[in-house]
Amino acid sequence: MNTQFFAAWIQEIASAVRAQRDHLTQLDAAIGDADHGANLDRGFAAAGEALAGASPQTPGALLVLVGSTLIRKVGGASGPLYGTAFREMGKLLGDTAEVSPGRLADALNAALSGVQRLGAAAEGDKTMVDALAPAVRALARAVQEGLKTEEALDAAAAAAEEGAKATIPLQARKGRASYLGPRSVGHEDPGAASTALILGALRAAGSR
Amino acid sequence: MKKLINGVDAVVTDALRGIAAAHPSLRVDVENKVVFRAQAPRPGKVGLVSGGGSGHEPLHAGFVGYGMLDAACPGEVFTSPVPDQLIEATKGADGGAGVLHIVKNYTGDVLNFEMAAELSGDEGVEVASVLVNDDVAVQDSLYTAGRRGTGATLFVEKIAGALAETGAPLAEVARVAKEVNDRSRSFGVALTPSTVPAAGKPTFELGDTEIELGIGIHGEPGRTRAPHREAREIARIAMDAINDDLPLSGETLVLVNGMGGTPLLELYIVFAEVAAYLAEKGATPVRSLVGNYVTSLDMQGFSVTTCSLTDELTRLWDAPVETPALRWGR
Numbered sequence: 395m396n397t398q399f400f401a402a403w404i405q406e407i408a409s410a411v412r413a414q415r416d417h418l419t420q421l422d423a424a425i426g427d428a429d430h431g432a433n434l435d436r437g438f439a440a441a442g443e444a445l446a447g448a449s450p451q452t453p454g455a456l457l458v459l460v461g462s463t464l465i466r467k468v469g470g471a472s473g474p475l476y477g478t479a480f481r482e483m484g485k486l487l488g489d490t491a492e493v494s495p496g497r498l499a500d501a502l503n504a505a506l507s508g509v510q511r512l513g514a515a516a517e518g519d520k521t522m523v524d525a526l527a528p529a530v531r532a533l534a535r536a537v538q539e540g541l542k543t544e545e546a547l548d549a550a551a552a553a554a555e556e557g558a559k560a561t562i563p564l565q566a567r568k569g570r571a572s573y574l575g576p577r578s579v580g581h582e583d584p585g586a587a588s589t590a591l592i593l594g595a596l597r598a599a600g601s602r
Numbered sequence: 603m604k605k606l607i608n609g610v611d612a613v614v615t616d617a618l619r620g621i622a623a624a625h626p627s628l629r630v631d632v633e634n635k636v637v638f639r640a641q642a643p644r645p646g647k648v649g650l651v652s653g654g655g656s657g658h659e660p661l662h663a664g665f666v667g668y669g670m671l672d673a674a675c676p677g678e679v680f681t682s683p684v685p686d687q688l689i690e691a692t693k694g695a696d697g698g699a700g701v702l703h704i705v706k707n708y709t710g711d712v713l714n715f716e717m718a719a720e721l722s723g724d725e726g727v728e729v730a731s732v733l734v735n736d737d738v739a740v741q742d743s744l745y746t747a748g749r750r751g752t753g754a755t756l757f758v759e760k761i762a763g764a765l766a767e768t769g770a771p772l773a774e775v776a777r778v779a780k781e782v783n784d785r786s787r788s789f790g791v792a793l794t795p796s797t798v799p800a801a802g803k804p805t806f807e808l809g810d811t812e813i814e815l816g817i818g819i820h821g822e823p824g825r826t827r828a829p830h831r832e833a834r835e836i837a838r839i840a841m842d843a844i845n846d847d848l849p850l851s852g853e854t855l856v857l858v859n860g861m862g863g864t865p866l867l868e869l870y871i872v873f874a875e876v877a878a879y880l881a882e883k884g885a886t887p888v889r890s891l892v893g894n895y896v897t898s899l900d901m902q903g904f905s906v907t908t909c910s911l912t913d914e915l916t917r918l919w920d921a922p923v924e925t926p927a928l929r930w931g932r
Contacts, residue, residue: 427680427820428801469681470710569709572746
């Protein structure tokens with residue numbers, strides 16, 4: 395997976411977020427403050443513009459630029475959290491020109507650590523971590539089992555989707571939904587849902 | 603839902619252009635979304651910077667001016683500002699004596715302010731932060747994001763702002779800000795939900811005979827839903843929640859705050875009940891404020907905030923202030 399692949403990933407994310415903007419906002423309206431779709435749409439549109447302007451030469455530089463743009467443009471909790479996730483991935487990849495699935499698994503793991511360091515969320519708290527952590531595990535397992543890149547990305551995307559759906563019965567313990575206490579039960583977490591979209595876009599980039 | 607807007611994506615910048623045109627005492631950087639005092643920074647004075655999502659007006663931009671904030675950063679509607687804005691505000695408010703960040707306790711606000719404080723520190727500005735978390739409706743435990751910052755934000759900005767105006771050092775201004783927060787408690791009630799412009803419809807549904815108890819300021823649903831009833835009983839629910847958390851006594855500063863869609867007439871009805879409740883508990887509302895100060899767009903409802911005063915806090919509350927939304931003694 396080269397710089398072009400990661401640029402395609404960001405494009406796929408931007409169009410998935412644009413298509414699901416209202417859906418994400420409605421999920422957020424149920425247990426948060428109804429701004430998640432609009433914020434991510436603004437952020438990934440800005441990330442696309444930043445990439446067009448700067449044309450980074452390595453996957454690492456590209457991901458750091460995406461992360462910095464998200465931190466600068468999105469606001470809320472999702473800006474720093476997603477921004478940190480992409481920056482951590484980029485920093486781990488360094489100057490690598492061609493990223494193997496194993497290396498991508500390491501990068502996603504760095505993203506997860508960054509998100510948890512900043513947001514202090516554990517699995518089961520009904521946050522984006524509930525989609526990201528199983529995706530990281532699924533990707534690492536797929537690499538161990540020697541699956542092809544496409545299959546490995548597919549496994550990661552499927553695990554993220556499953557993780558997002560699994561937040562529905564949970565009571566939120568972090569983020570704005572935690573204010574609702576038991577009333578947060580019965581709703582999919584919008585952050586987990588958008589993380590599943592982002593991992594789904596990774597699969598889409600792989601099958602381009 | 604009808605809104606007086608030109609387009610959902612321009613809500614904040616269009617409002618900032620209005621603030622700039624209406625208040626020559628302010629300098630508004632529309633592009634970076636920062637509202638400064640026209641004369642900021644003042645050399646030797648600690649700068650006060652706050653910010654948060656838009657939709658809570660007059661908080662925070664309406665409190666920029668003599669005796670209160672030096673700069674405010676409005677984010678998108680109900681979305682915290684981004685670090686770039688906060689860094690711009692922090693540098694522009696620094697008169698060489700450091701800057702106090704006044705942060706409402708929401709995950710997004712905390713994260714963005716933390717990043718901005720770190721980066722401003724790298725650029726040589728000394729930054730201290732105070733977290734406002736006065737809302738008793740949220741259990742403060744490992745299992746929530748902690749209590750929200752609501753009405754006490756106004757008290758912190760006013761009182762810390764008055765102290766900063768005297769030339770007090772950063773540590774002192776931060777200490778008094780924290781003291782105000784520690785002595786303050788709030789509880790909010792909604793009669794109707796609010797409508798975020800980009801969402802176009804109310805954030806939650808509420809029947810004609812229902813109210814939401816324990817709401818925050820972002821149109822989020824509260825802790826529980828209850829049948830609607832007389833103002834006297836609703837005020838009692840709010841005051842009981844506050845009094846259970848921090849027993850009311852002595853000289854008290856009281857804010858009965860409208861959420862944006864409730865007439866002043868009704869807020870005064872609530873205030874009368876709040877005053878009667880305080881008298882029952884042996885507390886006296888020696889200073890008070892009634893009106894729309896920390897709002898949630900077009901929501902109908904109110905919040906009540908109390909602060910147990912000391913002589914120092916009363917003196918600082920009474921000190922002159924001159925901002926678009928709060929003005930006395932000057």
